[in-house]
Amino acid sequence: MTAATSWTWEYDGYEAADERLRESLCTLGNGYFATRGAFPECTADEVHYPGTYVAGCYNRLTSDVAGRRVENEDMVNLPNWLSLRFRRPGGRWLAPDTATVLDHRQVLHLDSGLLERLTRYTLAEGKTLFVRQQRFVDMADPHLAVLRTEFTAEGFAGALDVEAALDGGVTNSGVTRYRDLDGHHLTHVHTGSSAPDRVWLRCRTRTSDIRIGMAARLTADVPVTERLEVSRAVQRIRLDLIPGRTATVDKTVALHTSRDPAISDPLDAAVDRVDAASGFDDLLKTHRTAWDQLWRRAEIDVPGAAGRILRLHLFHVLQTLSPHTADLDVGVPARGLHGEAYRGHVFWDELFVLPYLNLHFPEVSRALLGYRHRRMDQARAAARATGRRGALYPWQSGSNGREETQELHLNPRSGRWLPDHSRLQHHVGSAIAYNVWQYCEASGDAEFLHTKGAEMLLQIARYWADSAVYDEGLGRYRIRGVVGPDEYHDAYPDAKRPGLDDNAYTNVTAAWVLTRTLEVLRALPEPRRRELLERTGLDGGEREQWEEVSRTLHVPFHRGVISQFEGYGDLAELDWDGYRKRYGDIRRLDRILEAEGDTVNRYQASKQADVLMLGYLFSPAELQGIFSRLGHRLDQDTWRRTVDYYLRRTSHGSTLSGLVHGWVLARARRAEAWMFCQEALRGDIADLQGGTTGEGIHLGAMAGTLDLVQRGLTGLETRGGALCLDPVPLPELSSYGFAIHYQGHWGIRLRLEHERLEITVPPSDRDPIDVRLPDRTVSVQPGEMRRLVLPG
Numbered sequence: 001m002t003a004a005t006s007w008t009w010e011y012d013g014y015e016a017a018d019e020r021l022r023e024s025l026c027t028l029g030n031g032y033f034a035t036r037g038a039f040p041e042c043t044a045d046e047v048h049y050p051g052t053y054v055a056g057c058y059n060r061l062t063s064d065v066a067g068r069r070v071e072n073e074d075m076v077n078l079p080n081w082l083s084l085r086f087r088r089p090g091g092r093w094l095a096p097d098t099a100t101v102l103d104h105r106q107v108l109h110l111d112s113g114l115l116e117r118l119t120r121y122t123l124a125e126g127k128t129l130f131v132r133q134q135r136f137v138d139m140a141d142p143h144l145a146v147l148r149t150e151f152t153a154e155g156f157a158g159a160l161d162v163e164a165a166l167d168g169g170v171t172n173s174g175v176t177r178y179r180d181l182d183g184h185h186l187t188h189v190h191t192g193s194s195a196p197d198r199v200w201l202r203c204r205t206r207t208s209d210i211r212i213g214m215a216a217r218l219t220a221d222v223p224v225t226e227r228l229e230v231s232r233a234v235q236r237i238r239l240d241l242i243p244g245r246t247a248t249v250d251k252t253v254a255l256h257t258s259r260d261p262a263i264s265d266p267l268d269a270a271v272d273r274v275d276a277a278s279g280f281d282d283l284l285k286t287h288r289t290a291w292d293q294l295w296r297r298a299e300i301d302v303p304g305a306a307g308r309i310l311r312l313h314l315f316h317v318l319q320t321l322s323p324h325t326a327d328l329d330v331g332v333p334a335r336g337l338h339g340e341a342y343r344g345h346v347f348w349d350e351l352f353v354l355p356y357l358n359l360h361f362p363e364v365s366r367a368l369l370g371y372r373h374r375r376m377d378q379a380r381a382a383a384r385a386t387g388r389r390g391a392l393y394p395w396q397s398g399s400n401g402r403e404e405t406q407e408l409h410l411n412p413r414s415g416r417w418l419p420d421h422s423r424l425q426h427h428v429g430s431a432i433a434y435n436v437w438q439y440c441e442a443s444g445d446a447e448f449l450h451t452k453g454a455e456m457l458l459q460i461a462r463y464w465a466d467s468a469v470y471d472e473g474l475g476r477y478r479i480r481g482v483v484g485p486d487e488y489h490d491a492y493p494d495a496k497r498p499g500l501d502d503n504a505y506t507n508v509t510a511a512w513v514l515t516r517t518l519e520v521l522r523a524l525p526e527p528r529r530r531e532l533l534e535r536t537g538l539d540g541g542e543r544e545q546w547e548e549v550s551r552t553l554h555v556p557f558h559r560g561v562i563s564q565f566e567g568y569g570d571l572a573e574l575d576w577d578g579y580r581k582r583y584g585d586i587r588r589l590d591r592i593l594e595a596e597g598d599t600v601n602r603y604q605a606s607k608q609a610d611v612l613m614l615g616y617l618f619s620p621a622e623l624q625g626i627f628s629r630l631g632h633r634l635d636q637d638t639w640r641r642t643v644d645y646y647l648r649r650t651s652h653g654s655t656l657s658g659l660v661h662g663w664v665l666a667r668a669r670r671a672e673a674w675m676f677c678q679e680a681l682r683g684d685i686a687d688l689q690g691g692t693t694g695e696g697i698h699l700g701a702m703a704g705t706l707d708l709v710q711r712g713l714t715g716l717e718t719r720g721g722a723l724c725l726d727p728v729p730l731p732e733l734s735s736y737g738f739a740i741h742y743q744g745h746w747g748i749r750l751r752l753e754h755e756r757l758e759i760t761v762p763p764s765d766r767d768p769i770d771v772r773l774p775d776r777t778v779s780v781q782p783g784e785m786r787r788l789v790l791p792g
Contacts, residue, residue, distance in 0.1 A: 006308050009108040014101045014119075016047045020694025021687050023049060025312070026108050026115055027338040027697070028135065031055065031322030032142035033078075033255055034337035037108070037115055040133065040147060041085040041095050043167075049174045049694075052078045053337045053344065054257055055320075056330035057212075058399040059185040059205035066417040070407055073398040075333065075344020076185045077174065079201055079214055080167040081253040084149060086131075089159050089238075094121050094129070102128055110315045111295065112288045113139055120154075127156040129241075138283060139290035142324040143260075143273055147251040148280050153241035160239045164218050164251050166191070166201040169231035174340040175695050177410045186212075191233035194271050197224045199233035202267040208399060211258040213267030215274040219250040250280045261327060294318050296747070298360045299739035302709060306733065309681045310709065313702035320699055321357065326367040329374065331397060332699065339696025345396040345404050346371075348485075349700030351431040351617075352656065356707040358442035359718075359740040365439045366448060372432050373452040375401025376459060379429075383463050390463025391456070393432055395425045413588075414595035421490040421498040424483040426467075429460040430509035434617060437516055442718040444743035450528050454520055458536055461517035461546060464510040468549045476554040482506050484565060486610035488590050488600040488653075492567065502566040504611050507553045512618075512626055514550035518543065551629055561642040562611050574603040574649075587653040587689060606650045608657035611642060615664040619717060619726070643668045655683035655701035663704075663712040666728045674732040680705050710738055714752065718742065722770035722777070727752055727790055745769060745782070752790075760785040 011022055019038075026037025038050035053075055060073040087093045096104070100122040107116040117133040130152040138144040151160055168191070172183035189203040200215040218224050218235045227234040239247045254273035256266035263269040277283065298318065302310050320336040331346035332353050350368060357365045372393065378401035379391035386392065394403035405423040410416070436456055440449040468477035481499030483490050484506055491498045521529060521543070532538070555562065558569030579586050586592060590600045590607065609616065614623055620639070627634035643664060652658060658679030665673035679688065683701050687693040710716060713733065715726030723742060737751035737758075748769070749760040761769055763783035771778050775791045 006311060007109065007111045009110065009308075009312055011106045012104070014096050014104040016097060019047050020049060020691075022106065024338045024693050024695070024697055025316075025685065026106060027316070027319065027336070028113060028115055028137040028145075029319035029337050030113075030137050030139045030142045031318075031320065031324035032328065033137065033145075034319055035082055035137060035145065036338065037106070038082065039096060039117070040082045040135075040149070041093065042097070043080075043083070044170065044173060047097060049339075050080050050082050051170075051174055051339060052081060052255075054078060054212075054255070054259075055325065055328055055333070055337060056259060056399070057205070057210055057257055058344065059208045059210070060399075061182040061185065061207065063181040065180050065408060068408070070181070072181055072343060072406055073345075073404050074172050074183070074185065075337075075340065075398075076205055076210075077170050077172045077183075077340065078212060078255070079186070079189075079203065080165075080170055081145060081214055081216065081255065082135075082147065083165040083167050084147060084162065084249075084251060086129075086149075086151070086160055086162045088123065089161055108315075110311055111291065112284075113137070113291050113315075113319070114284070123156070128154040129160070130154055136284065136287050137319075138287050139294070139322065139324075140283075140286040141273075141277075142322075143254050143256055143270070144277055144283065145253045145255070146280055146283055147253075149249045149251075150246045151239060151241060151249075152246045153243050155243065157242055158240075160241050160247075162220075162237050162239060162249055164216065164235045164249075166199060166214050166216050166233040166253075167231065168201050168203050172340055177412050178340070178343070180410075189231045191228045191231070193226050193228065193233070194275070196226075197235070198271070198274065199226055199228070199235055200267060200271055201233045211266050213256045213265070213270040215254045215267070215270040217250075217252045217274050217277070219252070219279070220248070252277050252280070252283070259329075294322065297739070297741065299737075299747075299749075300706065300709065301737040301751075302733065303735060306678075306681060307736075309685060310706060312685070313681075313705050316697050317353070317356070317699065317703050317706065321353070321361075321364055321368070323361060323364060326361075326363045328367070329371060330368075331371040332368055334699060335696030336699045339694070341692065341695035342396070343398075343404070343406075345398055347396060347700075348425070348428045348431040350435055352659070352700035352704040352707065354435045355438050355442075356703045356710060358439050359710065359742060362439065362443040362445070362741060365435075365443070366445065369432075369436060369439060369448070369456075370452065373456055376456060378402050380459060383466075388463055388466040390461070390466055391429065391459035392426060392463050393429045393460070395423045395428055411591045411594050413591045416594070418594065419498075421483060422487060424481065424490065424499050425485070425487070426463075426482050427485065427503075427506045427509060429463060430506070430513050433457050433460045433513045433516070434509070438718070442742060444721075449520065450524055454524060454528075454532060455536075457513070457517040457520055458532065458538065461514045462536075462538075462542070464513055465542070465546050465549050468510070468553060471554070474554055476552045477549050478502050478554045478566075479507055479510060484610045485613050486564060486606040486608060488605060488607040489565070489568075491601050493571070493599070493602045500565040500567075502554050502556050502563075504555050504562050504564060505613050507555055508614055508626060508630070509617070511550045511553045511630055514546045515626075515629065518546055518550070551631070553630060555627070555630055555632060557632075559645075560638065561645045562638075564606065564610050564646070568604060571604045572602055574605045576605075576648075585690065586651050589651045589653065604649050606646060608650065608652065608654040609660035609664070610646070612646055612660055612664050615639070615643070615668070616660045619715065620667060640668055652679070653689075655680070655689060655698040656704065658683060659701055659704040659708065663708055666713060666730060670728070670730065674730060677705075677708065677730075677732075680708070709733075709736060710740070714750070722772045724772040725757065726774050727757070729755065742769070755790045757788045757790055758785065759788070 168189035484503035662676035
């Protein structure tokens with residue numbers, strides 16, 4: 001792989017073993033749907049996987065697994081619109097795995113969202129076929145995608161048969177360890193044509209009954225014929241190739257589902273849209289304009305290799321969550337719209353995504369929070385099922401907000417299906433509350449905070465207060481039976497029931513939620529506060545309890561450091577060096593130990609940051625304030641000891657781990673920070689988790705690296721109506737810049753150059769911006785540029 005420029009991502013040569021990774025990283029999307037970067041002439045097999053996914057399109061099926069009936073909801077792999085294959089008459093269809101590839105290059109143009117493919121097939125001695133393809137998933141019209149294929153004969157003249165199709169005979173089979181599960185989500189597949197050069201396909205999902213309509217137009221300088229099969233709408237042409245003269249075939253596709261707003265029937269909408277669509281060049285022009293606008297709003301200027309990777313990460317964030325997403329009822333899919341890992345579910349990854357979006361696309365953040373608000377009734381029902389008030393949001397969410405976490409998961413190393421207790425990660429509620437607060441601070445959206453935001457905060461806070469049990473011996477409240485962000489530990493050694501007591505991250509963030517919610521309630525306009533209290537039945541006694549719990553939640557310590565959970569310090573120490581010698585890569589230590597008949601629950605070993613996540617969410621001053629309110633003194637020495645302690649006991653089995661450690665170490669142990677920052681940057685492009693990127697990119701880690709530059713290294717906080725900055729000078733990244741959208745100010749530019757900060761506020765009728773530095777506050781007027789010397 002070579003990244004030739006800061007605006008392209010290139011692969012030279014064909015390597016079957018790398019195809020899944022390349023297909024994920026070359027996925028094209030527009031926030032509504034996305035298609036993996038597979039060869040159009042290839043169907044799904046062990047090498048290739050041409051998946052297409054529409055945001056929020058889920059279906060639920062029941063499978064027989066390990067002697068149990070297991071129900072799972074999946075983001076559905078939709079009919080393959082990309083299919084286009086070619087051959088000499090009477091010959092085999094040409095494909096990279098069955099024909100001789102003389103040379104191959106694939107170029108992802110980040111600036112324009114265009115994937116270019118150049119392949120030269122050897123047909124016979126002295127005869128080659130040069131194929132150039134360009135494709136894009138339209139960012140201007142979210143329901144369109146276009147594929148242009150150019151064929152050039154070299155050393156021969158003759159006919160070439162080309163077959164394009166809409167293929168409804170697809171399944172969800174992109175993740176090997178899920179293949180024991182039923183992946184046949186589509187039914188009632190029908191095909192037809194509306195004109196000589198236009199075909200269509202319609203189908204629906206089996207249980208969610210989402211109707212899908214797809215239409216295609218094939219354009220060439222020769223007649224088009226059609227053949228309608230049970231699950232495929234096929235179009236065929238025969239080209240007469242002349243040496244040195246290029247023949248062009250354009251395939252334009254429209255996609256709609258019954259979840260779309262402002263349509264009647266998805267098939268009718270798809271047929272009408274493809275009929276009205278312009279040609280390739282005109283569509284590409286408007287598509288480029290849409291991308292130009294996105295890049296201006298999300299401008300980032302980081303030099304060198306880090307800057308190229310960050311631009312790729314930003315590209316994939318924008319393809320998954322674009323302004324088109326603001327019109328949809330969808331959440332943040334942890335693996336993007338790039339593959340089927342995690343079944344397309346929504347986890348807590350929005351905690352790493354929304355802080356970036358807040359300062360560029362606040363309308364998208366608001367829509368993503370709306371997804372959570374619309375599912376609050378389900379969260380309240382889940383809390384009631386546990387005998388508690390408030391809202392218990394699911395660890396994995398899909399279509400309707402019920403808990404979608406699987407009951408079993410497969411350890412590929414041992415081949416055993418094991419109970420999955422990750423649904424006990426109730427801290428997802430705190431992540432939602434944190435995002436509500438961060439969004440409102442960055443956007444100044446008082447209307448959202450006073451309505452939907454306040455409602456979510458209240459119900460999440462109510463759940464935490466009702467979950468807290470007073471311990472007479474400790475004189476403190478405790479939260480029992482949960483799982484923390486670490487994920488390795490889901491029970492005490494030899495315990496009959498899953499769950500841990502007083503996970504520090506869970507308790508501290510619960511205390512923060514309670515405190516913030518009380519502040520919001522006090523600050524609400526009186527008429528609105530009265531409405532909310534009447535509607536929820538919240539009385540003074542309950543608020544007094546919140547105040548007490550928020551000050552007395554138990555935070556365990558051992559040997560002068562914060563304990564990950566009560567009893568963590570009593571667990572056995574692991575022979576880290578011995579396991580590294582035996583296995584090399586021990587990122588998935590849990591699978592290694594289980595395959596040995598052991599369990600990670602016995603050891604002081606973490607998959608990813610848990611306690612240290614507190615240093616990711618909160619600035620040092622804010623974290624000290626939270627601990628002080630809880631009756632603990634968290635000085636710099638205690639925090640550094642805590643950082644060192646867990647750094648030695650973490651296997652980094654998640655792409656988020658390097659990100660959080662780099663963020664925290666930038667302030668705690670600067671010399672080691674860049675190593676972890678680089679791991680976060682390389683997580684997907686180098687597939688550091690060993691084959692996982694081919695199943696879909698890690699959206700939280702990608703967005704998190706962008707936010708590392710935007711907020712982590714700058715110390716940027718949106719707090720109290722001001723931009724607060726406390727930069728960390730990293731030698732490896734001492735000069736960078738970016739633009740943000742803050743409280744109605746579009747295109748504020750910040751540039752850090754060693755120990756200087758340049759801030760430019762575009763002209764507008766908005767109020768001046770207060771910029772708070774550690775040693776002073778300055779006011780910057782619209783239309784003004786200020787150069788500030790940072791304190792040493």
